[in-house]
Amino acid sequence: MSEVTDNPIAAKLKGRARTQAPARRADPAPSRWAWRMQRLMLTPLFRLGLRVGIPFAITLSAGTWWLSNPENQAMILDAVAQTRASIEERPEFMVNLMAIDGGNPDIDTAIRAAVPLDFPISSFELDPSAMRDTLIGMAPIKEAAVRIRPGGILQVDITPRVPIAIWRTAEGLTLVDHEGTLVSKIARRDTRPDLPVIAGEGAHEHVIEAMELVDAGAPLGARLRGLVRMGDRRWDVVLDRNQRILLPAKGAVRALERAIALDGVDQVLSRDIARIDLRLSDRPTVRMNAAANDTWWTTRQLNSRNQ
Incomplete structure (x- = not known):
């Protein structure tokens, strides 16, 4: 033990070791950038972006690049x-025929011409709502319903307009309903002998009043030929033998009933007269035909000479 202590070299090394500073341990704290990265990874939104946003962006970019190719676009369209x-x-899903109920042969033909379909046809290519609008726009049809029945049948149910009068104009004869709507044209009067004839400007817009006059003139029977709207203000009743009853603008039905009552008492309409003017209720006048007027004047002159 003394030998070791007495060794000068060992003593020198031991003294140097005592004077040497102790070694420093490594700092366990992270660097500033490492700390910021750790804090960022703890943010929920950042982690969601890494987990969802980046894959989505990569997928979207790849898909956009792939779809930008015209060949790929055409391939997708063909597949669809x-x-x-x-x-x-x-x-x-195929429709094989059209069934039409509620009309007549003329309306059926008009419907098939207005809605031309090449059967069989897929129900996906049909638009019942648009077809209904087209049918309602047709003059003879008041209401329509279109649906696809089981069994591939296109069912069309219609409510036709019912004409109640014939409107005579310079263009010809036209059937009108109670609303004054033009239904269809006819070639001749005897095609619908059951309907009265009205004429004049705007006559179809007052068809309800015209029908009231026709009903009031029922006692005239076959002598009643029609009604003429004068100046879009009042009516003239046209009889056979070119006779007319001029009615006022107001109270026309009552005036016509008075004329019929007068004829029942004095047989006025059976005489050779041309007009019965009832436009002035307190002063009705009668106009004779030219031949009757000449005869009346001749008779009056002879009577004056004899006196």
């Missing part, structure tokens, strides 16, 4: 068209 056609052309 083939898939759609395979569904639409299945037998259960």
Whole structure:
């Protein structure tokens, strides 16, 4: 033990070791950038972006690049068209015929011409609402319903307009309903002998009043030929033998009833007269025909000479 202590070299090394500073341990704290990164990774929104946003952006970019190729676009469109056609052309979706109820042969023909369809046709290619609008726009049809029945039948139910009078104009004869709507044209009067004839400007707009006059003139029977609207203000009743009853603008029905009552008492309409003017209720006047007027003047002159 003394030998070791007495060794000068060992003593020198031991003294140097005592004077040397102790070694420093490594700092466990992270660097500033490492700390910021750790804090960022703890943020929920940042982690959501890493987990969802980046994959989505990569996928979107790849998809956009792939779809930018015209060949790929055409391939997708062809696939969609083939898939759609395979569904639409299945037998259960095909319409094979059209059934029309509520009309007549002329209306049926007009409907098939207005809505031309090449059967069989897929129900996906039909638009019942648009077809209904087209049918309602047709003059003879008042209301319509369009639907696709089971079994591939396109069902069309219509309510036709019912004409109640014939409107005579310079363009010809036209059937009108109670609303004054033009239904259809006819070639001759004897096509509908059951309907009265009205004429004059705006006559179809007052068809209800005209029908009231026709009903009031029922006692005239076959002598009643029609009604003429004068100046879009009042009516003239036209009888056979070119006779007319001029009615006032107001109270026309009552005035006509007075004329019929007068004829029942004095047989006025059976005489050779041309007009009965009832426009002035307190002063009705009668106009004779030219031949009757000449005869009356001749008779009056002879009577004056004899006196």
